[in-house]
Amino acid sequence: xxxxxxxxxxxxxxxxxxxxxxxxxxxxxxxxxxxxxxxxxxxxxxxxxxxxxxxxxxxxxxxxxxxxxxxxxxxxxxxxxxxxxxxxxxxxxxxxxxxxxxxxxxxxxxxxxxxxxxxxxxxxxxxxxxxxxxxxxxxxxxxxxxxxxxxxxxxxxxxxxxxxxxxxxxxxxxxxxxxxxxxxxxxxxxxxxxxxxxxxxxxxxxxxxxxxxxxxxxxxxxxxxxxxxxxxxxxxxxxxxxxxxxxxxxxxxxxxxxxxxxxxxxxxxxxxxxxxxxxxxxxxxxxxxxxxxxxx
Numbered sequence: 336x337x338x339x340x341x342x343x344x345x346x347x348x349x350x351x352x353x354x355x356x357x358x359x360x361x362x363x364x365x366x367x368x369x370x371x372x373x374x375x376x377x378x379x380x381x382x383x384x385x386x387x388x389x390x391x392x393x394x395x396x397x398x399x400x401x402x403x404x405x406x407x408x409x410x411x412x413x414x415x416x417x418x419x420x421x422x423x424x425x426x427x428x429x430x431x432x433x434x435x436x437x438x439x440x441x442x443x444x445x446x447x448x449x450x451x452x453x454x455x456x457x458x459x460x461x462x463x464x465x466x467x468x469x470x471x472x473x474x475x476x477x478x479x480x481x482x483x484x485x486x487x488x489x490x491x492x493x494x495x496x497x498x499x500x501x502x503x504x505x506x507x508x509x510x511x512x513x514x515x516x517x518x519x520x521x522x523x524x525x526x527x528x529x530x531x532x533x534x535x536x537x538x539x540x541x542x543x544x545x546x547x548x549x550x551x552x553x554x555x556x557x558x559x560x561x562x563x564x565x566x567x568x569x570x571x572x573x574x575x576x577x578x579x580x581x582x583x584x585x586x587x588x589x590x591x592x593x594x595x596x597x598x599x600x601x602x603x604x605x606x607x608x609x610x611x612x613x614x615x616x617x618x619x620x621x622x623x624x625x626x627x628x629x630x631x
Contacts, residue, residue, distance in 0.1 A: 336377055338410065341403045343370040344382065348400050351390045425454040426614025431467025431476035432459060433534070435560040439579050439602070440496070441480060444625045448618070455614050463558055464534035471605055477615045479605040482577070483535040491608050493619070495626040498600040500540065502591040503567045503574045503581045511589035518593055522549035525572035527563045530556045539598040540575045547596075564588060576600075 347356040347367065357364045375382050382396035392400065432441070445457060460467065460476055464483065471479040472489055484492040502521060504511050510520060521544075528551060529537035544551045554572050557563050561583070563574040568587035577600035581590050604622055611619065 336374065338407070340370050340374040340377075341406055343367055344374055344396075345400065345403050345407060347371060347383065347390065348392055348396060348403075351392075353390065426612065427456050427458070428478065428615050428618045429458045429460055429476045430478050430480060431462060431470050432480040433464045433467070433559065434461050435577075435580055436480050436602070437461075438561060438583050439577075440629065441602075443629075444622060447625065448621055452617070452621070455618065457618070464536065465532065468605070471607065474607070477606070477612075478619060481603050481605050482600050483539075484601070484603045485605055489608055490605050493604045493606075493623055495602045495604055495622065496629075498577050498579055498602060500575050500593060500597045500600045501578045501581055502593055503564055503576050503584075504589045504591060505567055505570045505573075506587065506589055507570070508573070508589060510591060513591055515592040515594065518543065518547045518597065519549070521551075521573055522547075524552070525554040526551040527555045527557065527566040527572045527574045528553045529560065529563060530558055533558045536598075536600065543575075543596070543598055 343356070343360060346359050347353065350356040350359060353364050353367060357367045360367065371382065378395070378399075380395040381393050382399060384391045384393055445459070448455075449457065460470070462470065464481060467476055467479045468481060468483070468485065468490075470476045480495075481492075484494070486492050502510075502516060502518075510516055529540065531537050531541055541551065555563075555566055557566065560576050560580050564576055564581055564584045566572065567574045568584055575593075575597070578590065581588060604619060606615065606619055
């Protein structure tokens with residue numbers, strides 16, 4: 336018993352006419368008769384009662400029909416699911432990201448993506464930036480949202496949106512009323528700083544201070560940017576942070592631009608090099624398209 340036989344059988348069972356069944360199947364009547372005869376021979380039963388004018392299902396044919404329809408339905412369902420998976424409309428994507436990205440625009444994309452692609456399950460894995468980059472290399476996450484672009488034999492980086500670094504100052508700070516300052520203006524300040532081992536972005540901020548001519552006097556170290564901003568709001572020191580995250584606490588901290596000499600806090604999507612599985616490819620393409628339309 337094969338699928339062709341089941342299709343021919345169900346067509347004849349539904350039409351009860353060799354002429355109409357053959358027309359429905361887009362075949363001539365002899366191949367239809369041949370397949371029905373083979374199926375009856377294999378099952379050793381009569382599936383139809385035939386006369387010169389009528390075709391009727393036998394009791395055996397009536398018993399076979401629901402099973403044949405169920406098999407064909409499952410085949411159609413399998414074909415549908417396979418095509419959705421191949422086109423990236425079904426699947427699983429695991430995203431590694433730092434907690435700070437939950438305060439930026441990325442959650443807006445996730446909400447929109449889930450509405451448009453309900454068949455793709457997106458899992459967000461919050462971890463230190465250095466950890467989710469390693470997790471990406473190890474295959475434990477599929478894509479990393481990072482402020483550090485990486486391009487090597489293993490990883491490919493796609494720019495999502497650009498973002499400047501600003502100085503976050505306590506509201507009562509002497510420079511709080513200025514829109515723009517030089518990084519060198521902060522050489523005597525206490526700093527709340529990202530832990531240097533937490534991300535390459537933190538190291539870039541530290542190196543910028545050194546290249547400006549001073550080593551920042553770090554009084555507190557944190558892993559996440561929101562923690563640094565909250566400590567600035569409490570008056571513990573100043574911090575160098577991405578502009579969008581600092582604006583979340585604009586009621587409690589003063590923000591000063593720092594000019595083009597500062598390293599950028601641009602956000603990138605990193606994936607492993609090579610061919611992407613369909614759901615990940617579709618997710619990445621959608622993210623890049625969304626970012627381009629919302630951050631141009």
